[in-house]
Amino acid sequence: MSEPPHGLPRLPGAPGDGLPTAPEGQVDPDVRDGGGPAVTVVGVGTDGWNGLGPAARAALQDAEVLMGSARQLGLVPETGARRVTWPSPLLPALPGLLAAHRGRTVCVLASGDPLFFGIGSTLVRLLGAGRVRVIPHLSSLSLACARMGWAVQETEVVSLVGRPDELLHPAILPGRRVLVLCSARDAPARVAALLAARGYGRSEMTVLSDLGGPGESRSSGTAERWAASAAAHTASGSPDRPGQAGVLAAAAGSPRPRGPSPLRVIAVECRADPGVTPLPRVPGLPDDAFEHDGQLTKREVRAVTLSRLAPVPGELLWDVGAGAGSIAIEWMRSHPACRAIAVESRRERAERAARNAAALGVPGLEVVVGAAPAALAGLAVPDAVFVGGGATVPGLLDACWAALRPGGRLVVNAVTMESEAVVAAWYGRLGGDLVRLAVNRAAPVGGFTGWRAMMPVTVWSVVKPVTDPDMEPASDVEPEPDVEPASGGELSARPSGQADTTPAGRSGVPPQPGGRRK
Numbered sequence: 001m002s003e004p005p006h007g008l009p010r011l012p013g014a015p016g017d018g019l020p021t022a023p024e025g026q027v028d029p030d031v032r033d034g035g036g037p038a039v040t041v042v043g044v045g046t047d048g049w050n051g052l053g054p055a056a057r058a059a060l061q062d063a064e065v066l067m068g069s070a071r072q073l074g075l076v077p078e079t080g081a082r083r084v085t086w087p088s089p090l091l092p093a094l095p096g097l098l099a100a101h102r103g104r105t106v107c108v109l110a111s112g113d114p115l116f117f118g119i120g121s122t123l124v125r126l127l128g129a130g131r132v133r134v135i136p137h138l139s140s141l142s143l144a145c146a147r148m149g150w151a152v153q154e155t156e157v158v159s160l161v162g163r164p165d166e167l168l169h170p171a172i173l174p175g176r177r178v179l180v181l182c183s184a185r186d187a188p189a190r191v192a193a194l195l196a197a198r199g200y201g202r203s204e205m206t207v208l209s210d211l212g213g214p215g216e217s218r219s220s221g222t223a224e225r226w227a228a229s230a231a232a233h234t235a236s237g238s239p240d241r242p243g244q245a246g247v248l249a250a251a252a253g254s255p256r257p258r259g260p261s262p263l264r265v266i267a268v269e270c271r272a273d274p275g276v277t278p279l280p281r282v283p284g285l286p287d288d289a290f291e292h293d294g295q296l297t298k299r300e301v302r303a304v305t306l307s308r309l310a311p312v313p314g315e316l317l318w319d320v321g322a323g324a325g326s327i328a329i330e331w332m333r334s335h336p337a338c339r340a341i342a343v344e345s346r347r348e349r350a351e352r353a354a355r356n357a358a359a360l361g362v363p364g365l366e367v368v369v370g371a372a373p374a375a376l377a378g379l380a381v382p383d384a385v386f387v388g389g390g391a392t393v394p395g396l397l398d399a400c401w402a403a404l405r406p407g408g409r410l411v412v413n414a415v416t417m418e419s420e421a422v423v424a425a426w427y428g429r430l431g432g433d434l435v436r437l438a439v440n441r442a443a444p445v446g447g448f449t450g451w452r453a454m455m456p457v458t459v460w461s462v463v464k465p466v467t468d469p470d471m472e473p474a475s476d477v478e479p480e481p482d483v484e485p486a487s488g489g490e491l492s493a494r495p496s497g498q499a500d501t502t503p504a505g506r507s508g509v510p511p512q513p514g515g516r517r518k
Contacts, residue, residue: 043137046213048075068109113139143211169361180266189230195223199276295323308461315383325353332362373399432462
């Protein structure tokens with residue numbers, strides 16, 4: 001299966017192979033722009049040399065320099081090439097390694113398909129596609145689907161190699177087939193525990209180890225049985241680490257495999273327990289899916305707001321005044337490549353937004369603690385900006401509009417007359433789309449049922465033209481006071497120092513600026 005080179009960091013929530021993107025300027029221009037391939041990347045399976053085709057063998061035999069992890073280098077025989085074992089961490093050293101061997105025939109070993117969560121994608125980003133020749137092997141995806149009899153195009157893949165387990169959450173839906181790539185020995189136990197906690201303990205798990213190699217093995221069982229077996233081993237003080245491929249087999253009375261490899265794929269057939277409500281990826285999750293203190297964009301308004309923000313894979317959202325983080329979270333849930341920064345001034349809300357992000361499968365949400373507009377300085381250029389509160393804060397909308405890339409979308413929600421006045425002024429100057437939403441929900445009235453109205457919300461959305469018109473600030477209205485939590489709200493204009501940023505789901509305090517309604 002494909003794995004990251006030893007010591008190479010991965011970024012949670014990053015698109016593609018999950019490897020950090022290195023600036024092109026880190027590589028010597030002669031290495032990047034010279035003619036012909038600078039590097040040949042050969043995918044190798046656990047069967048080593050015996051599983052390689054003629055082109056892969058010829059590339060290895062012709063190489064003057066052979067690079068790879070110690071495990072990968074051990075899979076092929078000596079050819080006379082100089083062997084370079086990946087340093088740790090790899091990424092900072094990679095441009096220097098390539099430059100040091102410029103002019104020599106360099107071959108890089110990768111596990112399986114080098115472009116499937118592998119080093120191949122990183123090398124293409126560094127050198128350019130024309131300078132990297134890739135000779136792929138069978139990927140762990142193809143091998144696992146072949147063993148399970150699953151159609152590749154109907155199978156979802158989630159990599160937990162160096163990534164948070166919470167990335168699995170969005171894929172857990174009734175009837176879905178998911179392949180989980182992992183390298184930690186306790187990964188099956190952790191995956192089983194996550195499934196059981198979500199109400200999917202009946203899901204069938206099959207752990208496939210050393211796919212394609214002479215020591216290939218498999219163990220199967222339900223997530224709840226696997227989690228219980230792992231917990232029992234932990235409680236008994238067993239020297240075996242819970243979650244090894246043999247744990248469930250032993251519990252079922254089967255012989256325990258010897259020394260399972262950490263290079264495994266977990267095949268999961270998701271089966272919900274009775275009464276479990278699935279959480280779809282379309283916008284408008286139930287309000288109770290989020291932990292919140294009342295500062296939450298309600299699901300009906302949230303669905304309309306996200307339709308105006310129009311998330312596109314790979315784009316970045318600023319969620320200003322994030323509150324519970326619901327807009328940023330649902331933006332990121334729409335596609336794994338969508339990114340978001342949640343800005344919230346109140347630390348306790350920032351921490352809550354981070355917890356929500358992890359629980360709903362987007363632990364890569366970046367949360368910034370600080371009051372906007374000061375907290376917006378230095379953030380990556382957004383493709384879309386949502387202001388859920390604080391439209392009356394002087395300079396906030398100006399800063400958001402100035403930062404937004406041409407062609408990007410700005411969406412502002414207003415719930416008070418003061419914020420509506422600001423929005424109306426901006427609408428009069430820039431145009432766009434202005435909608436007022438009034439939602440009524442059925443509720444008990446004595447022994448009967450009646451309608452209870454939520455506070456109306458005005459939604460203004462506008463696309464920034466490619467050529468931004470010269471414009472004056474739309475308003476200098478004074479910031480308004482906080483509104484009651486139940487009504488949703490406005491961004492409080494509190495001074496702050498340097499903004500604090502923490503990816504959601506990591507240890508440490510998550511971030512948040514001037515927030516209210518989300």
